[in-house]
Amino acid sequence: MPLETRPAAATPLLQVRDMAVDFRTLEGPVHAVEGVDLEIAPGETVAIVGESGSGKSTTAMAIIGLLPGNGKIVRGSVTLDGQELVGAAEPAMRKIRGRMIGLVPQDPMSNLNPVSKIGTQVAETLLAHGLATRKDVDRKVVETLAAAGLPDAAERAKQYPHEFSGGMRQRALIAIGLACNPRLLIADEPTSALDVTVQKTILDQLGRMTTDTGTSVLLITHDLGLAAERAARVIVMHRGRIVEQGPARQILEDPQHAYTQSLVKAAPSVAAARLRPEAFEKVDAAASTPTDNIVEVENLTKIYKIRGKKEDFAAVKDVSFAIPRGKTVAIVGESGSGKTTTARMLLKVIEPTEGAMRFEGQDVAGLKGKALRDFRQKVQPIFQDPYSSLNPMFTIERLIAEPLDFYSRGSSKERAARVRKLLDDVALPQTMLRRYPAELSGGQRQRVAIARALALNPDLIVCDEPVSALDVLVQDQILTLLRDLQSEYGLSYLFISHDLAVVRLISDYVCVMKDGALVEAATSEEIFTNPRDPYTRKLLASIPGNELDIAV
Known part of the structure; x- marks a missing residue:
């Protein structure tokens, strides 16, 4: 609406x-x-x-x-x-x-007082502007929160911001912004x-x-x-x-x-993606070409024991999928769907409770010693936040060279040459070498993170929300860069995202997760043109601009 x-x-x-x-x-x-x-x-x-x-x-x-x-x-x-x-x-x-004038700011976590209850923060606004008295303020707080769409408003008013989800926190900010009917x-x-x-x-x-x-x-x-x-x-x-x-x-x-x-042109909306059929021409052509799988995941499950509760929490439930060599498989879903947990298991950051993961035919769970070192060099991550994933005390040269130094790749002269080549690969000038992350924009930092991930010539890169913190123009540049690098080096990607518009632009295959389970998996074109599961249809219908027929 x-x-x-x-x-x-x-x-x-x-x-x-x-x-x-x-x-x-x-x-x-x-x-x-x-x-x-x-x-x-x-x-x-x-x-x-x-x-x-x-x-x-x-x-x-x-x-x-x-x-x-x-x-x-x-x-x-x-x-x-x-x-x-x-x-x-x-x-x-x-x-x-x-x-x-009311205000609904961007970040609900930093704009709500973490040590003050939600109801107290709404009450402060009502009392400050004379819209409630001490006698009726509690009732008006509940009415205000309920009007913003918070269920069980009376109980929610007694909770702290950290007990709210991101959406609930944003509703609380909307309640505060509209409390005075500005x-x-x-x-x-x-x-x-x-x-x-x-x-x-x-x-x-x-x-x-x-x-x-x-x-x-x-x-x-x-x-x-x-x-x-x-x-x-x-x-x-x-x-x-x-x-x-x-x-x-x-x-x-x-x-x-x-x-x-x-x-x-750069807007990663489904409407804009509709104008780029070449993305799907590539998928259709590739679909008829037999490819081997670089990754095979079968019945993957991750269960966490919750302190003080009898029931365990299943973060990932019986998930199976494959990543064809040289292709991009995207896992999409809302926060809490289990997509990042799945990626972390594939990276061997956390261990699965059940199931099997094979990389180039080899069981990942049993890797130790030299085999594990080899695996970690072949599988590299790119994280969501380019601000926190780079050590602020390191120069760009040291950041990119860090994996090469850790695994003793080549001589110091060869490593320096490799770093310069990687800067060229991600379209950053050589003058960046002596700079620090704080001197770079968000897009430039993410290019550095990509260069670092490429340093060891990996076969698979796990991209966990790699463009969600970036503006649309920078998003477009990074997605284009990832596609170009995939074409040049034959890279395979596991692309984690909640943004289906971005996924449509980059993925060959899409896995849709909900509440830890895989509800649908198909080619990107099939998911976006003929979604079968109601949850997938709900995700697609929620994309801003999805129903707009935009022509550039």
């Missing part, structure tokens, strides 16, 4: 005119936002899209008066219902925040960390709540499919400026600016 919009009124609720935002740094001012003009009508939903660093979140934080201490609106006007916000005193802004809600990447089914549930609930109250919505996102599905108008930002804006469908069907065109 889209976030519904209403016809623009004669007087916009929000007007931003020629706004510029600077940040003070030791090197001088950084012009983060320059000349932004936008308006939102009462009851309207407008989306701002763009990659990290485009200025979209800075624009939102400037509107609500929550810029960091070194940030300042240096020019322009921001009016809400005719009231000028630029230059307003902080006490006045505190009254506006919550009552007039005229405008700013939703900054409200579902970017959530699975597609949870994302759809949250956005549907947000849509119902804002429609019922007539609240306007400013939706910040890097997901074009989500923007087109949930907003009537889209604003595209690039390097601090608005490069294009207009009706959502018009922007996606006929983008005028080169940057917008690149965003639409």
Whole structure:
């Protein structure tokens, strides 16, 4: 259900005119936002899209008066219902925040107080704005949480954030953001960390709540499919400026600016994938060619004993699949489906409770000594977060050389040459060698992680959500890089993801997991064009932009 919009009124609720935002740094001012003009009508939903660093979140934080201490609106006007916000005193802004403008921030874990109960955090908002008294605050907290779609709201109010799932935490933030029935809600990447089914549930609930109250919505996102599905108008930002804006469908069907065109082309939505039949031509051709299996998994099971409970927890239940040599097999499913546990067992990071795993015909479970060392050199991982998977104290050269040093591959001169070749393979300049991870972007760090995984010339790479932390343009670059490397070196991939749009672009075969079990497995084309299991159909239906017929 889209976030519904209403016809623009004669007087916009929000007007931003020629706004510029600077940040003070030791090197001088950084012009983060320059000349932004936008308006939102009462009851309207407008989306701002763009990659990290485009200025979209800075624009939102400037509107609500929550810029960091070194940030300042240096020019322009921001009016809400005719009231000028630029230059307003902080006490006045505190009254506006919550009552007039609500905020749903991106990361639910870092934006909820971990030592305070959920109900207490909602109560603080209600009491601060005089919407509840000490006598009736508990009742209103339960009503507010229930309105945000939290089941058993009275019990949930007594719990702490760590006892909530990601989707439940985001619902709590929505409850806080809408507790005061604000005229405008700013939703900054409200579902970017959530699975597609949870994302759809949250956005549907947000849509119902804002429609019922007539609240306007400013939706910040890097997901074009989500923007087109949930907003009537889209604003595209690039390097601090608005490069294009207009009706959502018009922007996606006929983008005028080169940057917008690149965003639409790179968007890993099923609608965009539909425009790339060559991906499936490759699969169809490969399907008729006999290939041997580099990996065979049979009846794999992992059971954990839970302290204080009689029943054990089965994280993976009787899973069987194969990875053909030189192909990509994707395992998809929501958080908790068992896909990462399966990958960790294949990497021999954890041991299975039951079942067999064979790599190049050899039983993985029984590997020891030299055989285990050989296996670990042939199977390498690429992890989800390029920020935490690289040692911040190592230079890029040392990070890539680390596997070569550990396994004593070649002389020091040969290792140095290998590192330089790997940088070329992942399209990074040689000047990166002396830099540290903190000096690189997220996409560059993930390229370093890929180079490190390639260092030992592996046969299989296990990719665990390798692009989920990246913007769409960078995602597209990394996926293209992985495909090119597979073609050049004959690599096999096990690709773990909850993003089916990304999976459609890269996979030859797809395994769908739910609650630890394999519910469906087939070629990528079969999964996406003729899904058999209801759960698979539910996953596909939840993808933002899935029903949009976008033509570039």
